[in-house]
Amino acid sequence: MGVPSRLVSAVDAPSPPVFTVRPALAADVDGLVAIEAAAFETDRIARRSFRKLVEAPTAAITVAALPGGRLIGYALLLFRAGTGMARLYSIAVVPEQRGSGAGTALMAEAERVAYARDRLLLRLEVREDNARGIRLYERLGYRRIGRYLDYYEDHANALRYEKRLRGDAQTTAVRYYEQTTDFTCGPCCVMMALGHFRKDYALGPVEEIKLWRQATTVFMMAGLGGCDPHGLAVSAARNGLSASVHVSREGSLFLESVRDPEKRRVMELAQEDFRRQTIAFEIPIAYRPLDVAAIRAGLAEGALVIVLISAYRMFGKKVPHWVLVVGDDGRHLFVHDPWVEDREHETHADAANLPIPYADFERMARWGREPLRAAVVLRPR
Ligand SMILES: CC(C)(COP(=O)(O)OP(=O)(O)OC[C@H]1O[C@@H](n2cnc3c(N)ncnc32)[C@H](O)[C@@H]1OP(=O)(O)O)[C@@H](O)C(=O)NCCC(=O)NCCS
Known part of the structure; x- marks a missing residue:
């Protein structure tokens, strides 16, 4: 299809590759809608929104697909023009494929895509009762920066997280020192x-x-x-x-x-x-x-x-x-x-x-x- 894709193997799986991650195409809209229906009870992204977002220059959707082509997960980033910020608007993996590394791989790819577009901060919101999502983000180094009350359709609160992206930043031999006063x-x-x-x-x-x-x-x-x-x-x-x-x-x-x-x-x-x-x-x-x-x-x-x-x-x-x-x-x-x-x-x-x-x-x-x-x-x- 001419689209770069990355092979990803599950952590302990004997026979990689298990799924690939790649940018979403217009032909993936049905698959995205199916993931959305399987993963979320409320606040679902509508088909027409996916259709727009797949093409939008201000969005980037990464999908995870099985070898036969079936989509099992996606991550959706939004970029606001003129800022160094990207927002993870949504991520989902179909229930029967959870726990095999797809979420982690989609996050890694989303971070790479955001960094490649010169976004240095990735922000996201997660339901306060979504222990699995919160664990994933905290394991990947996201820092809690706040809380929105009554954020979702069913009035659940959201926690806000943020990570500063590094890409493949080279190391430096210059030792870092943190100032200990306001003026030094x-x-x-x-x-x-x-x-x-x-x-x-x-x-x-x-x-x-x-x-x-x-x-x-x-x-x-x-x-x-x-x-x-x-x-x-x-x-x-x-x-x-x-x-x-x-x-x-x-x-x-x-x-x-x-x-x-x-x-x-x-x-x-x-x-x-x-x-x-x-x-x-x-x-x-x-x-x-x-x-x-x-x-x-x-x-x-x-x-x-x-x-x-x-x-x-x-x-x-x-x-x-x-x-x-x-x-x-x-x-x-x-x-x-x-x-x-x-x-x-x-x-x-x-x-x-x-x-x-x-x-x-x-x-x-x-x-x-x-x-x-x-x-x-x-x-x-
Ligand atoms: C949040 C979500 C995207 C995570 O996706 P996932 O594919 O399950 O994520 P991973 O498999 O990468 O990681 C999940 C766990 O499985 C473990 N895991 C990863 N690969 C594994 C493997 N091969 N074998 C066993 N465990 C594995 C990870 O260590 C991780 O452990 P944790 O329980 O300590 O977090 C998924 O649960 C989901 O779609 N949830 C519903 C939608 C949602 O809540 N979205 C977020 C909204 S903000």
């Missing part, structure tokens, strides 16, 4: 680079605060306690790295949200000092933004790149944030994000070596109304 993202990026380039260097919270004190432009008051690119480059150079600064314009940065005149004055003076120190350390400054192509070129030469992003797209907070770019696979940049969002039940696994599609990264790597763009390229000296 930049210094933590410098520290991870130091840990990578200097074999004698030990990462830890004392170093985190030391690097922050070397790089921050702000004294303690409400608002930003962060670091500017010149300060980060200077702290990297002080600790033995070679650095270059790339910033979209000259002058003081991050002042648009600072109302207190005294704080503005201190920030301006501190940044002036850092610009002078940058020159004293002979750190090159380029007054133009570093785009994805330039970041990739730096990585290819063994550099690591600290980039300013707006945390808005990641966490919904309009604060400037620094991440460390550690890898590139030809479609995504991989970042170590020192911030782990505890409130979203994140762990290191969500923040380390995180793949971000190039176009998303370009949109993310800017801050404020200007917008400001800034990066610091780090290399061993």
Whole structure:
């Protein structure tokens, strides 16, 4: 049929293959309707919906089929344009075939399809009383993120789950470190680079605060306690790295949200000092933004790149944030994000070596109304 399919064997079955998984075709609609009728009592997807969904660019249906062609299960993904998110709208296996790995195989294929379409998060809802579904998702690493009351036709509640997809993400030799304060993202990026380039260097919270004190432009008051690119480059150079600064314009940065005149004055003076120190350390400054192509070129030469992003797209907070770019696979940049969002039940696994599609990264790597763009390229000296 010209459609790629994957052979899957049951875990302990003596004679593989048992079923194949492949994308659904228009001719599969009858089979999909039959699975739906066998698997669900309520909230069934109608035949006309399957007919549309099989063709829709915003959906992807994967089916599991026996060697004779009979369909035994499907997984249906929906994609919303312009987001990094896919939603598992439905998954079902006919009752007599459950427990033989079809559900697991359909989930694996759905994750692969979503990742191939640059979706990095897969979300789903499951009935609170569906122990089997919940077990499957939790076994596959899905994290519970919420609950909807009265979600289904019969008033049952739904649990919401989410997984961050990795595809075949390559590993990185750069050690990850999670920031231990709200304001040390930049210094933590410098520290991870130091840990990578200097074999004698030990990462830890004392170093985190030391690097922050070397790089921050702000004294303690409400608002930003962060670091500017010149300060980060200077702290990297002080600790033995070679650095270059790339910033979209000259002058003081991050002042648009600072109302207190005294704080503005201190920030301006501190940044002036850092610009002078940058020159004293002979750190090159380029007054133009570093785009994805330039970041990739730096990585290819063994550099690591600290980039300013707006945390808005990641966490919904309009604060400037620094991440460390550690890898590139030809479609995504991989970042170590020192911030782990505890409130979203994140762990290191969500923040380390995180793949971000190039176009998303370009949109993310800017801050404020200007917008400001800034990066610091780090290399061993
Ligand atoms: C949820 C559902 C899709 C899972 O499908 P499945 O084909 O049974 O899933 P798997 O076989 O991959 O895994 C189910 C279990 O069988 C086990 N299993 C997998 N292959 C096996 C094999 N060859 N031999 C024995 N056990 C096996 C798995 O380890 C798993 O164990 P668990 O009980 O600890 O979870 C299926 O139960 C279903 O269609 N349910 C009704 C519809 C539904 O609830 N959909 C989800 C709505 S959100």
